[in-house]
Amino acid sequence: MKTVIYCEHHNGKIKKSSLELLSNAATWGTEVHALALGAPGTLDGLAAELNEYGPHAIHFAEHAGLAHYSSDGFAKVVADAAKSLGAEILLASVSTQTKDFLPRVAVKLDTGMASDCTALTVAGSNVQATRPMYSGKCFASVDFSKAKPVMATIRPNALGMKAKKAGSATATKLATDPGTIRAGVKEVVAKAGAQNKVDLTEAERIVSGGRSLKSSENFKILEDLATTISATVGASRAAVDAGFRPHSDQVGQTGKVVSPSLYMAFGISGAIQHLAGMRSSKLIVAVNTDQNAPIFQKADYGVVADLFEAAPKINEEFKKLLQH
Amino acid sequence: MKVYVCLKQVPDTESKIKVAADGKSIDSTGIKWILCPYDEFAVEESIRFKEKNPGATICAVSAGPDRVVDALRTALAMGCDEAIHIALPENADSYLTAKSLARAITKSGTPHLIFTGKQAIDDDAAQVHQAMAEFLSLPAVTVVLKAEYSATSVKLDREIEGGAIEKYEVATPCVIAAQKGMNEPRYASLPNIMKAKKKEIKKVTLAELDLTDTDTKVSYSAMQLPAERGACKMISGDVAAQAKELVRLLHEEAKVI
Structure with a gap:
């Protein structure tokens, strides 16, 4: 063939x-x-x-x-x-x-x-x-x-x-002839601050946040963690709808479907539409204050904790590990 | 000036999917059917276009089984003027869907613009927009976040990897496939919902388009649910201990870091 x-x-x-x-x-x-x-x-x-x-x-x-x-x-x-x-x-x-x-x-x-x-x-x-x-x-x-x-x-x-x-x-x-081009790109404009970041759909590692992050500024703690492990930051629909992140960062059925080696979900409860977008990740970590959150049913490792305390601590541990 | 909006009816995003007894389609029992969210942006965009171009007539077109009439009614209630229902069996592929839409549009009148969603959230094929455009020999721009219309062309922003934007200017007629965020779709008002019930939905058969059920290229021989994961390993202790143990497991057990 x-x-x-x-x-x-x-x-x-x-x-x-x-x-x-x-x-x-x-x-x-x-x-x-x-x-x-x-x-x-x-x-x-x-x-x-x-x-x-x-x-x-x-x-x-x-x-x-x-x-x-x-x-x-x-x-x-x-x-x-x-x-x-x-x-x-x-x-x-x-x-x-x-x-x-x-x-x-x-x-x-x-x-x-x-x-x-x-x-x-x-x-x-x-x-x-x-x-x-x-x-x-x-x-x-x-x-x-x-x-x-x-x-x-x-x-x-x-x-x-x-x-x-x-x-x-x-x-x-x-021998090549593209014919008459009617829909050709005139210019490509990069998203501010997005240079060199791997797109969610191609990312090996993703750190995602939900509405519990409470503001776009608070995503900084996930961005810091993502920087440590060379991950791309994603978000749930709730976080996107609340205006914390752009839609291009949304993981889920009406966002991006992702399949990284490691998916870390912070403060994401696990709505069906989110789970649909990330369930093919090879390894899933969930951090949530609610031990009954549906995300834990799809996760490999679960941490019941406040993400605002857990994310910086996990970041520290990653830094310690990766320094060696 | 005729503007078309092509739409699909899909299971609500909260739907649980079960495989039907035939093993190659989904069990539609208990499914709540909705207008595909990406097509909603397309409908909204067509109505906004008409608000600025009162001479335009918006025709909503959907290909599928009889139930899709409800999605067409939603589009009519939002503000579309007329609707065409192409009678297409369940599970028709992108090829036949695109071909039937293209032929129905050609029969109905020359388009100025054709709107649709960037993909349907059921089969997630994301093919019909460009395939239909190819059947109609029209240019198309997909995953569109922004459009500025002038008399004979449209300036378009298309989203690509990493949230970057490709800028286009395309002559009309053309096909525009909407991405989430292109606009904020309106809710239909009650009077408009009542009015939409009285509007005629023109039914077109495949035979009238010189097509048959078997004009498909790809089908599904089996469907299955994804394998369930093993139980989640819950990590206990105070936050410092949890963080330490999690990172150890990711490194030593899962070997992903």
Whole structure:
């Protein structure tokens, strides 16, 4: 099965989640083709990084019209590449970019796509995928029998990074035409203070707070703790609705669905809609004054305590541990 | 000038999900159905657009089983002018949903704008907005926090990773998919709820759109609930002891730090 993997890159580096996908594809015994898009002359430096994960071929689609992201331009180029390469499977890791343009690719290829998969295996011509629904309240096995090519996006951290596998593919340039770009990005504006922070959806560690934090200023104690352990700060819907945090920090069914290695919930009672967004975290810690809070039913470690006392103490202990 | 808002009816976020006897769909017993929260922002945005552009007619469109008429009534009560219900079976995929919406819109009249939510909170596929736009050969911008409308174009802010914003300017007609925070949806007033009950909801069958139930690409062969976690280990002692023990467990037992 010829598998084409769309590899997203920013600032001259392939996204970790794209490499994670390549590292898994290398174990499937299929023919793996890595595909990257960009302006002419900007992609050559990516080949070495891609070759660490052993793709059979690397394809660069270069065009001046691809210097900035556009859903219509990227969709056309990826669909054209999938056709010309004869892709039987087309995969990408989930990001705000792939979520945006891949549905158009599916229509152009007259196929269906399973988005946000948390499990994916390819064995011979058999593709098995599982995707969460209702924000992870249930999981569905996908039937691709009518989808040719098979298309799926996979969540970061879901498959796990596999061992590197040295490859020596020479990057080939594809004939590329993004067509008329109607919805192209004019400018990207970073959120103040958000530089270098890993997004919640890709974070390895998350420290989240609920309405019990009482104010946006009080989130400082969670930010301090997050800094110590290189975590990203999240919040419950109650805290977001109360105006303590922006919606982009919300974890839950109407916010972000996250799957970090460590999720620490401070003063979050555990409404169904919050649990749905974080239950696939590998390890969950809950700190709450109410020992009957539903969050403790989903947690691995529970601490019944006032978060205002506990968070600084836990931070101190982390600092002690990490100094050694 | 015709403005469309595409919406879906979904289980309330507080709903407990159970797998049905067939093993590949959910048991709808006891589920409270609501207008998808992201589509509510889309409905609100369309009404605000009309308030500034009184010549506009807002048509709410939903594809799904008969129950979705209630979600269309909610949209009418909020201020939409007319509604189309596309009769689509439960569990239709994003491909067929998008194709049926695109065809119903084409039949109903050329759009100036099409609003919808950034995703439906049931299947969480987040595909219909862009797929529908592709079927209609229209540009689309998704996860939109802000839109400024002029006669022939729209300036849009789209949210990406880390809360950063991509800025767009797109010519109309186009598809706009709303993110939470785009506006504050209004509650329908009682008189408007009463009036909405009398408005006609036009029903369209798949056959009228030259489509069939089997025009899907992806389906689900099984559904299951997530595995339950083991019991929570409660850490006792005073706060200092709890903090110390927690960090020890995270380091030595769970090995996540």
